[in-house]
Amino acid sequence: MGSAKKLWSFWFFIVALCAIGIGTAIYAYRLKFGGELSSEASDWSAFGSYVGGVFGPLISFLTLLAVLKTVYLQRELLDNQAAEFIKLDAHQKLAAKKQDEQLEMAKSELELTKAQAYLSTQLQFIETLKDHYRREADGLSEAIKLILEKGGYNINSQETAEPILKNKKDAEQKMSDLVGLSLELSMLDFSTVSEIRKACSVKILKIMYGEEYLKAKGIVS
Numbered sequence: 001m002g003s004a005k006k007l008w009s010f011w012f013f014i015v016a017l018c019a020i021g022i023g024t025a026i027y028a029y030r031l032k033f034g035g036e037l038s039s040e041a042s043d044w045s046a047f048g049s050y051v052g053g054v055f056g057p058l059i060s061f062l063t064l065l066a067v068l069k070t071v072y073l074q075r076e077l078l079d080n081q082a083a084e085f086i087k088l089d090a091h092q093k094l095a096a097k098k099q100d101e102q103l104e105m106a107k108s109e110l111e112l113t114k115a116q117a118y119l120s121t122q123l124q125f126i127e128t129l130k131d132h133y134r135r136e137a138d139g140l141s142e143a144i145k146l147i148l149e150k151g152g153y154n155i156n157s158q159e160t161a162e163p164i165l166k167n168k169k170d171a172e173q174k175m176s177d178l179v180g181l182s183l184e185l186s187m188l189d190f191s192t193v194s195e196i197r198k199a200c201s202v203k204i205l206k207i208m209y210g211e212e213y214l215k216a217k218g219i220v221s
Helices: 002-033 041-151 155-187 193-209 211-217
Strands: none
Touching (some): 002 041, 041 193, 155 193, 193 211
């Protein structure tokens, strides 16, 4: 809107200047040579030469002004387009940055949700193992009790019950280790599934099968 107003003002100035020039030239001619129309061709020829001499430079000057104004408007238009392009580019970059931040946030939230679900699964698995070893320890306790009740508290009964007692202690130790691991996992903060696996997978295998088994499998050195 501002550019259009400026353009109309410029053309109004050009037309006004041209009209003033024409009026001034005709007034000066009539003031000097009279105001009556001549019937002589030589007078009209002289008037034509006068008009050409006066208006030729004026028209050339006004044409030059028009060309300069056109160049200026084109440059202003290009500058405005460049400024708008820069603004648009900055807006697009800002929008892309915000979108990337939202994607990263969504990705982090998804990873955290997966980690929480995986941690819950691991804790449930540990509880299942604890119940298993608890039942195993209880069963071994009953077996030792029956051996001692039937055979009495003698050397043979004690020798028979000794490996069973060892297995019972192993089961109880595994229960204790699983309780410790469960508490450790509950107190730590995890953001990814890999962190949880790193914290508990090897420990669970070690509790279940022993360190020698893990070394034989090359899981630990």
